[in-house]
Amino acid sequence: MPEIQSTSPKPTEERKKVTTRLIQAMKARHEPISMLTAYDYPTAVIMDQAGVEVILVGDSLGMVELGYESTLPVTMEDMIHHCQAVARGAKYALLVGDMPFMSYQASTQDAVRNAGRFLQEGGMNTVKLEGGSERADTVRAIVGAGIPVMGHLGLTPQSIHKLGGYRAQGKDAEAAYKLLEDAQTLQEAGCFSLVLESIPGRLGKLVSESLEIPTFGIGAGVGCDGQVLVTHDLLGLFERFTPKFVKQYAHLAEEMRGAFGAYKADVKARAFPASEHTVEMDNDEWKCLEEKLSSTNSNILIHDPSMR
């Protein structure tokens, strides 16, 4: 294998595990915080090596990995399975498990139990849930059980049918005021940070400045304390649609199509595997095999002279 050159920090370097306190300190010193989604082991390893501070196992899993139309069908079992893979790969990033639809809405008991599963079974450090003031009691109960909670305001995909589609939120004064109030309520309830999704840039900045806890914007402008993107959007790996707020840093779908096509062409042309991909047998051993086959009257015949 060729040696891979990397400018990213190696996992063996002296690095501290990122904690909720650390990202709060980053906000205090105005240091932007990076968060990305991951759903599998290899992505988590590479993301951790790149030094991304927070890894979210988002319920966007349902759309970008499992092929659902929305995040609504995602189950606790789906989430735990993928959280475990990410936790095996990422040693330094703060790990956030996204609570799926109906894992926290029906009762506070459900919410606390399911949040606990993210830490106990999934290997996460914290959980995220969607919603404003109506979630304050739930947040209090989960935080009361010793589990840090990240809130999520603005476009909350689990409420897609109530919101009437994937559209920007907080665009009029009343909605913006409500969002500011919700952010304060979630902070008071004990959230250690908030995601702000698809809201006007100046509202994202105002909310961020009004809070002590860090905010992570996704389509909420540069004034947030940190940024988050769905990794498949950033990598150009999810082609069904691309939200306006996404910046593509790579075009992996195109690269993958190219690689798969080239592999298929090689197979058809018998250009793969070549000799360097093939284990060979010692000539003497091969001769022994031929002798054994002829002495046992085997009906296996060695036709190919190149094999001799």
Ligand code: KIV
């Ligand atoms: O599920 C997810 O990936 C998210 C991000 C969009 C913040 O909630």
